[in-house]
Amino acid sequence: MVERLGRLLLALTLGLVSLALAAGDPTTLTVALSGNVETVDPHTASSRAVPFLENIYEPLVGLQGPTFELSPVLAESVDVSDDQTVYTFHLRPGVEFHDGTSLTSEAVVYSFERVREIKKGPYWAIAYLDSVEAVDDLTVRMTIRPGGPPFLQAVSMVGIVSPTAFEAGATADDKWAESWAAGNTAGTGPYVLAELVRGDRFVLEAFKPYWGGWEGPHFSRSVMLLVPEMATAQLMLERGDVDIAEQVPSDALDSLRANPAISVIERDGGVRVLYLNLNAAAGPTADPRVRKAINYAFDQAAFLEASGGSFTTTDGPVPSEFLGGYKPEIPYATFDLDEAKRLFAEAGQSNMTLDVYFTTGDQPQELAAQVLQAYLGQIGVTVNIIAQDFPAFVRAITAWGTSERSASDENFRMANFLYTPPRMPDAYAYLWYMYHSDAQGGLGRNQGFYHNQAVDDLITAGALAVDEATRQESYRAAVDLIVEDAPQVNIGTQRMIYTLRSDIGGFYIHPTWYPAIRAYPLYRTN
Amino acid sequence: MQPVDMTTFLLRRLVFMALTVLGAVTVTFVLANLVPADPARAALGPDATEAQVANYRRERGLDQPLLVQYGRYVSAMLRGDLGTSIVSRAPVAGDLGKFIPATVELLVPSLVISVVFGFVLGVGSAFFRGGVVDQLARFVSLLGLSMPVFWLGLVLQLVFFRWLGWFPAGGRLATVLSPPPNVTGFYTLDSLIAGNWQTLQSSLIHLVLPAVALATLTLGIVARMTRSSLLDVLSSNYVRTARSKGLRESVVLWKHALRNAAVPIVTVIGLRLGQMFSGAVLTETVFAWPGVGRYAFTALKQLDFPVVMGFTVWATIIYALVNLLVDLSYTVIDPRVRLE
Numbered sequence: 001m002v003e004r005l006g007r008l009l010l011a012l013t014l015g016l017v018s019l020a021l022a023a024g025d026p027t028t029l030t031v032a033l034s035g036n037v038e039t040v041d042p043h044t045a046s047s048r049a050v051p052f053l054e055n056i057y058e059p060l061v062g063l064q065g066p067t068f069e070l071s072p073v074l075a076e077s078v079d080v081s082d083d084q085t086v087y088t089f090h091l092r093p094g095v096e097f098h099d100g101t102s103l104t105s106e107a108v109v110y111s112f113e114r115v116r117e118i119k120k121g122p123y124w125a126i127a128y129l130d131s132v133e134a135v136d137d138l139t140v141r142m143t144i145r146p147g148g149p150p151f152l153q154a155v156s157m158v159g160i161v162s163p164t165a166f167e168a169g170a171t172a173d174d175k176w177a178e179s180w181a182a183g184n185t186a187g188t189g190p191y192v193l194a195e196l197v198r199g200d201r202f203v204l205e206a207f208k209p210y211w212g213g214w215e216g217p218h219f220s221r222s223v224m225l226l227v228p229e230m231a232t233a234q235l236m237l238e239r240g241d242v243d244i245a246e247q248v249p250s251d252a253l254d255s256l257r258a259n260p261a262i263s264v265i266e267r268d269g270g271v272r273v274l275y276l277n278l279n280a281a282a283g284p285t286a287d288p289r290v291r292k293a294i295n296y297a298f299d300q301a302a303f304l305e306a307s308g309g310s311f312t313t314t315d316g317p318v319p320s321e322f323l324g325g326y327k328p329e330i331p332y333a334t335f336d337l338d339e340a341k342r343l344f345a346e347a348g349q350s351n352m353t354l355d356v357y358f359t360t361g362d363q364p365q366e367l368a369a370q371v372l373q374a375y376l377g378q379i380g381v382t383v384n385i386i387a388q389d390f391p392a393f394v395r396a397i398t399a400w401g402t403s404e405r406s407a408s409d410e411n412f413r414m415a416n417f418l419y420t421p422p423r424m425p426d427a428y429a430y431l432w433y434m435y436h437s438d439a440q441g442g443l444g445r446n447q448g449f450y451h452n453q454a455v456d457d458l459i460t461a462g463a464l465a466v467d468e469a470t471r472q473e474s475y476r477a478a479v480d481l482i483v484e485d486a487p488q489v490n491i492g493t494q495r496m497i498y499t500l501r502s503d504i505g506g507f508y509i510h511p512t513w514y515p516a517i518r519a520y521p522l523y524r525t526n
Numbered sequence: 527m528q529p530v531d532m533t534t535f536l537l538r539r540l541v542f543m544a545l546t547v548l549g550a551v552t553v554t555f556v557l558a559n560l561v562p563a564d565p566a567r568a569a570l571g572p573d574a575t576e577a578q579v580a581n582y583r584r585e586r587g588l589d590q591p592l593l594v595q596y597g598r599y600v601s602a603m604l605r606g607d608l609g610t611s612i613v614s615r616a617p618v619a620g621d622l623g624k625f626i627p628a629t630v631e632l633l634v635p636s637l638v639i640s641v642v643f644g645f646v647l648g649v650g651s652a653f654f655r656g657g658v659v660d661q662l663a664r665f666v667s668l669l670g671l672s673m674p675v676f677w678l679g680l681v682l683q684l685v686f687f688r689w690l691g692w693f694p695a696g697g698r699l700a701t702v703l704s705p706p707p708n709v710t711g712f713y714t715l716d717s718l719i720a721g722n723w724q725t726l727q728s729s730l731i732h733l734v735l736p737a738v739a740l741a742t743l744t745l746g747i748v749a750r751m752t753r754s755s756l757l758d759v760l761s762s763n764y765v766r767t768a769r770s771k772g773l774r775e776s777v778v779l780w781k782h783a784l785r786n787a788a789v790p791i792v793t794v795i796g797l798r799l800g801q802m803f804s805g806a807v808l809t810e811t812v813f814a815w816p817g818v819g820r821y822a823f824t825a826l827k828q829l830d831f832p833v834v835m836g837f838t839v840w841a842t843i844i845y846a847l848v849n850l851l852v853d854l855s856y857t858v859i860d861p862r863v864r865l866e
Contacts, residue, residue, distance in 0.1 A: 025702050036824060038614040119578045120570065127575075182615040195704060198616065199625065199816035199824075200697065203704075223701040227814045231680050235688045236695050391568035391829035392561070 029219040029504075029519050032227040032236055034247035037202065040193060041181035042159030043111070044120040052224070055204055055519055056098075057159030057187035060089050060108065061152055066508040068321065068425040070152055074103060074160055074188060078152065084466055085146055087155075091138040095211045097162035099186045105134035110163035112142070114176050125154035125424060147463050149428045157423070162186035190520040191222060201225050204519060217505070217523030224517070237262060237499055244500040244507075244517060250308045256499055267496040267509040268312050271319045271425070274364055275418045275434075276356070276372075276489040281449030283414050284349050291486040293343035294354065294372070294415075295332035297379065298489050302335075303371045307364060311492030317435065317482045318475070319493070321511070322427035326476050328483045333490070341379040353382040357416035360387045365417040368491045413447070417491070421445055425512060427475045431459045435482055450487040539853075543846040550842040551603065551835065555596055558831050565612060568829040586612075603839065609832035611825070618836035622818065626840065627711025628698060629810070629817035631729075633802050636737040640744035641795060647745075648752020648791075652760065653779065663749055670746025679739040679812035686735060693735050696814030700728045736813040740806050744798045751794045755787040762786075788859045796852035800845040 037049045042057040054062070060075040072078075075089040095103035112132045115123055128148030135141050144151050161181070169180025185193040190212060191204035204222040206214065225242065227233040233245040234252050238259065248256065257264045278285040278294065285291055304311050316328045332339075344350050356372065358365035366385070373383035393416070421433035433439050436459050439446040455478050462474035496509050506521040530538075566582045583589045587598065602609065608618035644667075651663035687695040698713055699705060706716040706725045714733075717726035759765060760783055768778045807819035818837065825833035 028702065030701050038611075041615075044615075119575075119581055123578065124575065179610070179615050197705065197816065198614070198621070199821055200814075201701070225697060225701065225814065226816075227696060228820070229676075229680075229696075229812045229814070232683060232696050232812055232814060235683050239688055239691065239695070241695060241701075389829075390827065391565075395564045395567050 025221075026524055027220045029222040029244070029522055030242045031222065031224045031517050032233040032242040032245045033224050033517075034227065034230065034233065036199070036226055036228075037224075039182040040185050040196065040202075041121075041178065042161065042187070043115045043118060043122065043176075044178060044182070052202075052517065053159060054189065055191045055222070056185050056189040056193055057161065058189050059156045059158055059160065060091075062156045063425065063510060063512060066510055068511070070156055074108075082466070083146070084151070085144055087142045087144070087151060088135070089140045089142070091140065092211060093138055095188050096209045097165070097186055097188055098192045098207055099162050099165040101162055101164045103160065103188055104137050105140045107160055107163050108132070108140045109134050110166070111158060111160045114161070114166070115158055118176050118178060122154070122157040124422065125149060125157050128154075147460060149424055149432070149463070150426050153424050153426050159187060162188075190218075194221075199226060212520070219519050219522060219524070222519040234499075237501070240501060243504050244498065246498070246517065248499050250310050253309070253497065253499075261502055263500055263502045263504075263507075265498045265500065265507060265509055267511060268493075270494055270496045270511050271321060271420060272494040272496075273314055273319065273420050274311070274368065274491040274494065276368065276415055276491055277418050277448040278415050278486075278488055279413055279448050280451070280485070280487050282412060284347070284352050285354075285414055285448075287347045287349070288486055289343045289347040290349050290352070291488075292332045293340040293347070293349075294376070295486055295489050296334070296336045296340035296343065297375045297381070298368075298372055298491075299335040299375055300333070300490075300492065303368050304492055306367055306371065307492065310495055310497070311364065312495050314490035314493050316490060317479050317488075318427050318430040322425070322430065323476055323479065324472055326472075326479070328476075328479050330483055330490075332486060335375075337375060337379055340376075344379065344381065349381075351380055353384060355384045355386060355414040357386050357388055357393070357413060359393050359417065360389050362417070364492070364494075368417070372489075416447060418445060418447060418488075419494075423512060428459075428463055431462070431475060431478055435459070435478070435487065448487050450482075450485065452481060452485055455481050455485075539850050543843070543850070546846050547839060547842045548600070550838055551600065552596075554835055554838040555599065558834060559592060561829070565829050565831050568612075599835065608836035608839065611833050612830045613825070613828050613833075618832050621821065621833070622836055622840055624711065625816060625818040625821040628815060629806065629819060631698075631712045631714060632733065632736055632740065632806065632809070632815060632817060633799075635733055636740040637744070637795075637799065637802070639737060640741040640748055640798075643741075644745040644748025645752055645791075647749040649756060649779075649784070651749070652753045652756035655757065660753075663753065667746035667749040670742035670744075671750075673742065674808075675739055675743060675806075676808045676812050678742060679736070679809060682735045682739055683812070694732050695735075696732075696812070698729060698732050698815065699725060700732075703728055736809050736815055739812070740802065740809045744795070744802070747794055747798060748791065751791050752787070755790045756783060759783045759787045785859060789856060792852055792855050792859065796848050800848045 033052070037045075037052055039045050039049065040053060040056070042053045045053060058073045060073060061070045061078065062073045063069075064071045064073070072092075074092055074095060076092045077090045079088040079090075080086070089108070091103060091105060091108065097103060097107070109132050112126065112129065115121065115126060116129070128144045128151070130143045130145055132140065132142045142151075148154070165184075165186030166177045166181060169177035169184060171177075171179075174180075183196060188211070190207055190210045192207045193202065194205040195201070195203035202224040204224070206218065206220045208214070227236065227242075227245075230247050230249045231252075233242065234248040234256070236242045237245040237248065237256075238261075240261070253264060256262050278291045280286060280291070285294070300313065304313070316330055320327045341350075344352070354376065356369045358369050366387075369383065369385045373385060376383050418434075421429040433445045435446060435450055435455055437446070437451045437456050440449050458474045458478035458481070462471045462478065465471040465474060496511065498507070498509060500507060503525045505523050505525040508521075566579050566586070566588055570578055570582055587595060599609070606619060608622070610617050611621065614621075647663040647666060651660035654660055683695045686693045694700070703725050705713060706720045706722050709716050709719050713729035714726060717723070717729060765778060765783055768782050769775075806817065807823045809815065810817040810820040818840070822833065822837040825837070
């Protein structure tokens with residue numbers, strides 16, 4: 001009896017094991033995503049989810065290769081008026097939506113109107129859009145107010161949706177089908193969302209009538225698994241259960257590099273920068289000498305080493321990629337405790353206390369705060385490191401906008417960390433969102449109440465400039481002035497690291513904030 | 527109090543349960559509104575304009591007085607409507623309906639493993655006190671009690687997935703397969719209903735590692751509790767009497783001792799069950815298991831209040847139900863216990 005039971009169990013186990021081993025499928029791309037994608041609505045999704053959604057929804061123009069150059073996607077060409085306020089898009093003919101309808105100018109108008117009405121997701125980017133109208137079936141004209149972000153960059157953030165499908169999903173009290181679109185899709189992209197198991201997986205299947213065609217090697221199916229634990233993702237990658245792991249533990253990178261079955265693809269000089277904002281309006285940090293002293297006391301080399309190679313040096317207020325390679329001279333970027341001590345004394349702040357806020361669970365922020373604490377402690381400055389949950393952090397930084405801006409205000413902050421501005425590959429995003437006076441609180445991320453009228457004027461002049469040379473000139477001048485005022489500590493630039501199986505071809509890292517895993521250009525080499 | 531019949535007892539307990547749930551909802555509601563964060567801001571992120579935030583508040587009734595919001599919530603809850611998630615816009619009740627079965631499917635085998643093995647180990651070590659079995663049981667329980675589940679999970683993955691390749695690392699189903707048609711929400715049962723052997727096999731094999739990882743802590747507790755409770759009983763007078771009557775040792779153990787030792791064991795199992803039901807967050811995270819614990823934990827981080835509230839309701843009901851079952855089981859185990 002016992003023997004028979006044992007044999008049965010053995011047979012069952014072997015059966016199960018053989019099934020487990022037979023999991024690989026050459027035509028399917030399997031990806032371990034580290035973060036959750038809560039909604040598949042391209043017009044309400046956070047910037048974290050937008051890159052993933054580019055498998056399904058496409059913009060008129062977009063970032064296609066590994067550069068910041070925009071290329072035509074659903075629009076074949078764009079005519080721009082001389083004053084850069086009227087943009088005429090000529091749509092690609094013969095493009096089909098996943099619901100079988102055709103792409104017409106009406107769909108473009110509907111998509112932009114939807115973003116403007118529901119005021120979520122990429123709305124901030126197209127706030128300067130005045131009107132959008134269909135000229136004929138395949139021509140759309142958009143008129144904007146000057147002075148905003150580069151408009152084509154803004155357009156690249158709006159995915160075009162099928163009005164037929166979305167209107168069918170609308171209800172009386174949900175005119176723009178927000179509930180429907182949170183779990184259903186109808187785009188023009190190379191893949192259709194075939195299956196959505198929330199909290200578990202997304203299954204994408206090739207859309208046969210895709211306008212880009214299916215010539216050459218492609219995956220016909222892609223499974224995006226949510227694997228929250230990085231160590232698990234690493235093991236799955238090593239066994240070949242997943243082809244790409246979005247994130248693995250940083251201490252696993254060396255062993256992965258040594259593994260011939262795995263490629264570790266890295267890119268320096270990304271555009272995701274970590275800053276420590278200092279309050280320029282109130283408290284001891286209102287004195288630029290104190291802000292410079294804090295900069296002198298921050299040992300960037302020590303931070304970079306402690307980060308295990310996940311960060312590199314910074315270029316200054318704006319990554320040089322967006323300033324035509326321009327890197328300003330920053331004297332206080334060098335680590336010099338004596339100079340720091342001298343400046344603190346000169347400002348009469350030799351025994352000050354610095355409160356540094358960081359977001360709970362963000363290791364680089366905590367590490368940077370600790371580095372600062374260690375060195376400032378040596379010269380008599382106490383650093384209080386204060387952890388705060390993300391929602392409370394968001395409220396606090398936005399509540400600043402309505403505060404008295406004095407050290408006695410309950411919302412007063414001395415210093416807190418900030419990752420780059422919202423996703424837009426242009427110097428405007430950095431300059432306006434972080435340093436323009438209008439970006440204090442509310443819309444924008446000028447969380448230190450930095451104010452310099454000359455900087456404001458230069459940013460505005462750059463945004464209004466019609467030719468690129470003038471624009472660059474204004475922006476570089478603004479950067480020089482910001483460097484002089486030292487409104488922040490430049491902590492480090494995040495390196496972009498992806499780990500994938502060596503037999504995956506066509507992979508490149510796009511140097512944007514949250515790189516997309518686009519299945520279309522990828523293929524299996526063997 | 528006077529002993530009462532079963533119906534009166536149950537009715538009374540159900541009324542208390544309803545009050546408990548209402549109490550928990552009230553406390554959570556108040557606490558959620560005391561958190562120094564703005565759910566509208568949290569949902570829209572730092573890039574949203576003030577107008578966007580105001581619009582959002584109006585849309586969701588977040589601009590109404592707190593008491594009005596509370597009244598609305600409770601009355602909707604009584605109709606089975608737990609609101610919609612701020613982040614995903616999906617109805618919370620529907621989400622719970624999807625995520626709870628995943629957790630329960632993980633929990634049942636894990637509970638079976640921990641109770642069966644824990645009980646056997648406990649009985650063995652009490653009976654052969656100080657012997658090899660006792661030492662082994664002590665070691666195993668100590669390991670189960672002291673090992674963090676996420677660490678154990680990673681070790682299991684390393685050995686049985688990475689090195690041996692016997693079991694998958696995470697998820698509920700192989701990536702090449704689609705879930706069976708949804709009837710119960712349990713992939714194993716739904717596969718049986720659909721007669722799909724492939725998904726049945728795959729969902730079973732995906733259960734092994736997380737269920738074992740989740741079982742260890744409870745196993746340790748059950749083993750220790752069984753041992754100490756049984757030792758207590760074995761040294762009591764009536765066991766000595768039974769032995770002196772010349773009863774066989776197995777009869778003494780199974781008929782006299784175990785039944786009396788069972789009450790504290792059942793209590794402990796009940797407590798653990800409540801905790802496990804309300805979500806094995808760490809296990810679910812390590813094994814990429816889309817269960818209710820991970821769902822609630824993610825929601826908490828994002829301040830998704832409707833989800834947090836809905837989860838509270840569920841967890842409270844489960845705790846109250848398990849307590850009730852434990853109390854009822856006492857009357858079965860020990861006839862001296864009366865319903866009051």
